[in-house]
Amino acid sequence: LPHLGFMRETMGIMQHHDAVTGTEKQKVAYDYAKRLEVAFRACGANTRAALNLLTTGNNPEPVEGHTRRPVKFQFESCPLLNISLCDVSEESDQFVLTLYNPLSYSTAEYIRVPVSDNNFQILDHKGVILETQYVPIPANLIDLSYRDSQAKYEMVFLADELPPLGYRSYYIKKTNEPSLKPIPDPAN
Amino acid sequence: TSSMTRIGNEHIRLNFDTNGFLAAVTVEGMTRIISQDFLYYEGAVGNNLEFQNRSSGAYIFRPLNSTIKIVTTKVDITVYRGSLVEEVHQVFNDWISQVVRVYRHKNYAEFEWLVGPIPIDDDVGKEVITRFETDIKSEGIFFTDSNGREMIKRLRNHRDTWNVDIVEPEAGNYYPITTKIALEDNRARLAILTDRAQGGSSLKDGSLELMVHRRLLHDDAFGVGEALNETAYGQGLIARGTHYLMAGFSQKIDSPTQEALERFAQLETTLPTWKFFSKTEYTFEDWM
Secondary structure (H helix, E strand, C coil), X not given: CHHHHHHHXXXXXXXXXXXXXXXXXXXXXXXXXXHHHHHHHHHXXXXXXXXXXXXXXXXXXXXXXXXXXCCCCCCECCCCXXXXXXXXXXXXXXXXXXXECCCCCCEEEEEEEEECCCCXXXXXXXXXXXXXXXXXXXXXXXXXXXXXXXXXXXXXXXXXEECCCCEEEEEEEECCCCCCCCCCCCCC | CCCCEEEECCCEEEEECCCCCEEEEEECCEEEEEEEEEEEEEECCCCCCCCCCCCCCCCCCCXXXXXXXXXXXXXXXXXXXXXXXXXXXXXXXXXXXXXXXXXXXXXXXXXXXXXXXXXXXXXXXXXXXXXXXXXXXXXXXXXXXXXXXXXXXXXXXXXXXXXXXXCCCCHHHCEEECCEEEEECXXXXXXXXXXXXXXXXXXXXXXXXXXXXXXXXXXXXXXXXXXXXXXXXXXXXCEEEEEEEEEEEXXXXXXXXXXXXXXXXXXXXXXXXXXXXXXCCCCHHHHC
16 A cells, blocks of 8 residues: 555655646656656556565465466566667566557557577467567667667567456567577668 | 659658658549658747636647747668568657558558657757648648547547637647547548557648647646656656558548548558567477
């Protein structure tokens, strides 16, 4: 509740007309950004707890046929995905991507994941290997000195049949077989 | 022509001319001229003691004059094709670039722009727009959304409830866009969906423009007491965002159907999936 309370207070402040229109002073803008960041991080604990209940249930016993107990995952948001930057996907050899569909109908979405290499494999929840494509991150973005990222490519795949108000998880791992590097078309 | 670059799928194809600009769009087999470019207005520097002569700033958009500046006449492009997406990477100048892409089976094109830091070494504030120009005979009419809900009909240089004399033709015709701006005639319709609230207008028949980034050097004296000159790491801010282009061409356009398609695209682009990343040391089998 304290986490949600901080987000509630922040959203209350964000309803001031200066926050809505961007007519606040610069230092106030910094404060707004800081409050939102803290609120998002705090509520991350709530979403993690909720997603762990959804994905593994509240059962502390091993699942039949498996020796391990259901694991609790750190579901991390990547708030800098809008500039093609995500620490988990750039630095991990294997990771899980969970997509929650906030729409009330089933949908399909092309997902872009920033990665440092072009040799990943994506498996859906049934173990089916999904088709992937790598596209280079635009040079103007890579050249920004203060964008601290190892990502050279965005890995694109289609997340299909995402259930309404539900989730799907994808297991993504590095392989030894690199895919074809994205090669630009010859000029004209 | 054979020298054109094309990307697309079975629903929509984009043609780029030899100078690297978007030149035409083909939908359901019919092609219309649609160009896209980045331009900028120079911000007005006014006398803030006079109410109607203030500087362009955080509260108001007032270009210095009606002369719009072009950023380039030739765009460097690189094309990447694959089974899922086809992309054209465009570089307009040192501070404006864009990726135009069409995903397999999707009925819209994405324009992911990257603008900034806006140079101010000439001491001139700048307000950067993207402009789509078509041959659609819109007769001064265009449509803007009402906070993502119903579309409101706008008529250039007109107000519904009083007789207006527009003395600032750009600023006086700008409207708030939260998710969509559109125009049409009886044969074609063009809609641009946005990923954030922006200013937008149709200053000529068949033309739609959206403001993507601003950097201004004077306060407009409406209260904030600061110029809209945001910086980070000692430089002007860089903005990255996306526009989604949807078009419908037919002998007699079925406008409600096209608008329904736009509505689905709008929901999917404004409410995308929430993405959660988890490191794991488990094998796929154990994870499953």
